[in-house]
Amino acid sequence: DTEVTQTPKHLVMGMTNKKSLKCEQHMGHRAMYWYKQKAKKPPELMFVYSYEKLSINESVPSRFSPECPNSSLLNLHLHALQPEDSALYLCASSQEAGQGLITNEKLFFGSGTQLSVL
Amino acid sequence: AQKVTQAQTEISVVEKEDVTLDCVYETRDTTYYLFWYKQPPSGELVFLIRRNSFDEQNEISGRYSWNFQKSTSSFNFTITASQVVDSAVYFCALIPRGGGRRALTFGSGTRLQVQP
Numbered sequence: 001d002t003e004v005t006q007t008p009k010h011l012v013m014g015m016t017n018k019k020s021l022k023c024e025q026h027m028g029h030r031a032m033y034w035y036k037q038k039a040k041k042p043p044e045l046m047f048v049y050s051y052e053k054l055s056i057n058e059s060v061p062s063r064f065s066p067e068c069p070n071s072s073l074l075n076l077h078l079h080a081l082q083p084e085d086s087a088l089y090l091c092a093s094s095q096e097a098g099q100g101l102i103t104n105e106k107l108f109f110g111s112g113t114q115l116s117v118l
Numbered sequence: 119a120q121k122v123t124q125a126q127t128e129i130s131v132v133e134k135e136d137v138t139l140d141c142v143y144e145t146r147d148t149t150y151y152l153f154w155y156k157q158p159p160s161g162e163l164v165f166l167i168r169r170n171s172f173d174e175q176n177e178i179s180g181r182y183s184w185n186f187q188k189s190t191s192s193f194n195f196t197i198t199a200s201q202v203v204d205s206a207v208y209f210c211a212l213i214p215r216g217g218g219r220r221a222l223t224f225g226s227g228t229r230l231q232v233q234p
Contacts, residue, residue, distance in 0.1 A: 042224035106165040
């Protein structure tokens with residue numbers, strides 16, 4: 001059973017809409033991640049939060065805005081997206097090896113939000 | 119920089135056949151971790167195994183086994199007596215333990231179809 005919960009499972013939005021993706025974990029993990037996965041491609045890292053602070057931003061456009069309100073929650077705010085942003089957005093978490101470090105521990109993934117931008 | 123290659127895009131087998139998924143990697147780091155993840159149709163990636171580059175022992179877990187060969191930079195995954203529930207996309211991934219960019223590098227994935 002996945003212990004990382006993502007909502008919504010599906011989202012359709014227009015290019016002028018503002019929406020948010022939510023991710024929640026209660027495993028006490030201190031690192032949380034957003035990945036983007038296009039069809040038939042591997043996941044691509046977008047953001048990493050470590051101890052609720054943004055530690056990696058993989059040059060993601062500003063129309064994607066992450067937020068980590070607390071150690072259990074991770075949001076991804078979407079605004080003015082383009083059709084090419086349509087993809088599966090996966091959240092993941094892992095235990096943290098140390099302050100600011102990216103863990104080598106296994107990642108726990110949610111089931112993702114399938115996003116379609118019209 | 120690192121790279122993970124999964125040359126097999128798609129494999130189709132009949133139930134109870136054995137199947138091997140290949141993974142070849144490149145890295146300049148002397149210490150690294152290798153992973154296999156399974157992505158069923160439901161979407162979430164499920165962790166299968168993590169292997170430290172210092173540990174070249176092969177591992178078996180039920181019907182799954184992994185063959186790590188540092189000399190050929192390969193970390194292959196074998197499913198014995200495949201079942202329909204094994205149908206999924208399987209990703210091999212690598213992360214260096216040293217400094218620099220420390221995020222998973224995924225291979226392009228192998229889609230496994232197990233026919234009844």
